[in-house]
Amino acid sequence: MRKIISLILLGIVCVGIIFALYSIPFGKDKIKVGKHYIYNGIKETGAVNIVTSVVLNYRGFDTLGEVTILFIAALGLGVVLYGKKKKRKEGLEPASLVLYTGCRFLFPLILLFGAYIFIHGHLTPGGGFQGGAIIASGFLLSYLGCPRKWISKERFNITESLGGLVFVIMGLIGLTIGGYFLSNFLPKGIANTLFSAGIIPILYCAVGFKVGAELAGIIYNMIE
């Protein structure tokens, strides 16, 4: 009996999805906004990567909100875990030599790769969020491999606040010069070079530092 009911329910869901998908014309560009981004994106923002031009220029304010959500999530986790803090026993068991050496060797290289990803956010696929995640993964490796050299939580907090501050200040400067929040007041430069697209690279660096510090702080909280 239960099987029959679940089959019927499944059938209803299937029919619903099929009808919903059937009415969407595939391969036709229907939305005017999308067309506008594709044909005028490079001209208006100077960023070759159209996704970046949408994320940080057309919808820059939205991105500020996303970063804030991440910040609140990290904060909430910190609050939840704060009460259960136990005194860690002295003398952590050291990791094996392979992991310890590998982590010391690779840590700077991972940070460089993360920096590369967020500095080139307006030219290549990637950006602040992805680069920040890579940097945080480097910190995770360092926490697992070399527990003695932990970086203190305060530095993460300072970096994170600075990242958020730079983002908001750039937005406010844009408000005074360009007339609206996050307007692109710097010269757009030649497309496809590193110093192009106005304030987008600066914003992405800020986002990269902020996301990296936030995620690394979450990892720190979880391990502690």
Next chain:
Amino acid sequence: MKFKSFLYLFILLILIWLTLTSTFHLQELTVGILVSFILALSLTENYIDLGLPALSAKKIMFFIFYIVILFKEIIMANLDVAYRILHPKMPIKPGIVIIRTGLKSDIAKMVLANSITLTPGTFTLDILGDNLLIHWINVKAENIDEATKIIGEKFEKYLRVIFG
């Protein structure tokens, strides 16, 4: 010593930056040098006691040669393990053996351990001083000296030159 490891890390980071960007454009170079400089300055102490070797043409040649040898060993070991798995009787004899290494620096030991792990059939569990704990799918020799000869020697003779 500190300056040497700083320089080592700095050059390594710049080389990686150049590979990632694959261009000599002035703006890319400026930012790359800046980022590498900051990272190298703040993370030098990670590299101080790694025991990285001084570079020379001979060592680089041997390193390239070593990579070729490693690939050959990986392919051979792959075929061997595949044979053992597909054989109806499955002629395996798993066990843990200890081998000895003459390598001194941490990074050399790490490269040796990772090379042994990368070749299928052998797996480095841990490094204890000069001894490597190895899980072997088909134990041919339980004696330390013989096991060292079979597993470690083919890599170690190159690593001794590279990290010596």
